């Protein structure tokens with residue numbers, strides 16, 4: 001099959017479009033013919049050599065893939081060859097074929113294209129897991145999302161809007177993305193380049209702070225996050241893009257009864273991921289079927305141009321997701 005292969009770790013130039021062996025799949029898995037995949041920030045970190053795939057996963061980049069089932073292992077119930085699916089995979093998405101666990105598949109509604117479906121698993125599942133299953137975001141609560149123009153947070157804004165009644169959604173973004181973040185559903189936007197976010201958030205919540213924060217920035221944001229997190233608030237940490245080390249005021253954490261919860265989706269067990277996907281399919285997929293939720297696509301490139309997709313992501317020019325079309329005739 002054709003795939004994106006890494007010659008080395010480093011910049012986007014280490015990615016090459018070439019031939020490699022078809023993936024193996026066992027009797028409990030399915031093989032998917034990939035029509036589209038999409039770029040996630042963890043792919044960039046893996047390419048740089050700082051995010052190795054978990055044991056047993058493909059070393060090919062790519063955490064999600066949409067396509068049709070090519071072959072079904074003999075012990076797999078329900079799924080059939082030809083089914084249109086989008087899959088969460090531990091690796092291997094930047095390729096013509098990928099192996100996946102049946103519990104990690106989501107049936108693609110007729111109203112959704114393969115390109116759109118390729119933008120659902122990694123970002124929507126991450127946001128759903130941390131905000132709703134771990135963060136217990138509830139009706140009437142306020143949430144702060146950092147980086148509203150990214151893949152995870154364009155999903156998070158839509159999820160908060162659709163699943164929570166009377167949710168106050170506050171979103172940080174860079175200047176050029178503020179307007180689009182507001183159009184997508186944020187109640188308030190904060191320009192993280194020119195404004196100090198924790199004072200803004202306190203002002204927007206009558207000094208109370210927000211109940212839940214989704215952060216991927218890390219160390220430099222911890223003190224500000226704790227300052228504008230309410231009593232009994234939950235801080236969900238899913239990345240450390242600007243540093244993993246910092247000081248923490250444990251007295252504040254204790255007095256405000258705050259919780260800091262870390263999560264990585266990729267390293268979870270096959271069963272845990274299947275449970276998350278089952279819950280997501282029941283609760284969230286109906287919103288896609290009705291057209292209430294739409295994966296936001298910023299750019300579509302052929303798989304062979306994956307390096308350009310990484311350059312776009314690293315320069316933060318995108319708003320939403322960067323799709324890699326593997327079989328453009330089936331977009």
Ligand SMILES: NC(=O)c1ccc[n+]([C@@H]2O[C@H](COP(=O)([O-])OP(=O)(O)OC[C@H]3O[C@@H](n4cnc5c(N)ncnc54)[C@H](OP(=O)(O)O)[C@@H]3O)[C@@H](O)[C@H]2O)c1
Pocket residue numbers: 039040041042122123126146147148149150151152153172173174177192216217237238239240241242263264265266313316320
């Ligand atoms: N733990 C997990 O399970 C998991 C799963 C998936 C992703 N992640 C992590 O989640 C993060 C987002 O991933 P993604 O794929 O959505 O990446 P992405 O599309 O690049 O989104 C990141 C966004 O953050 C904004 N940003 C950058 N610096 C910021 C700052 N200091 N304050 C506020 N916003 C800032 C960026 O744009 P502007 O600078 O232009 O505003 C961009 O819109 C990454 O760190 C990734 O590693 C974690």
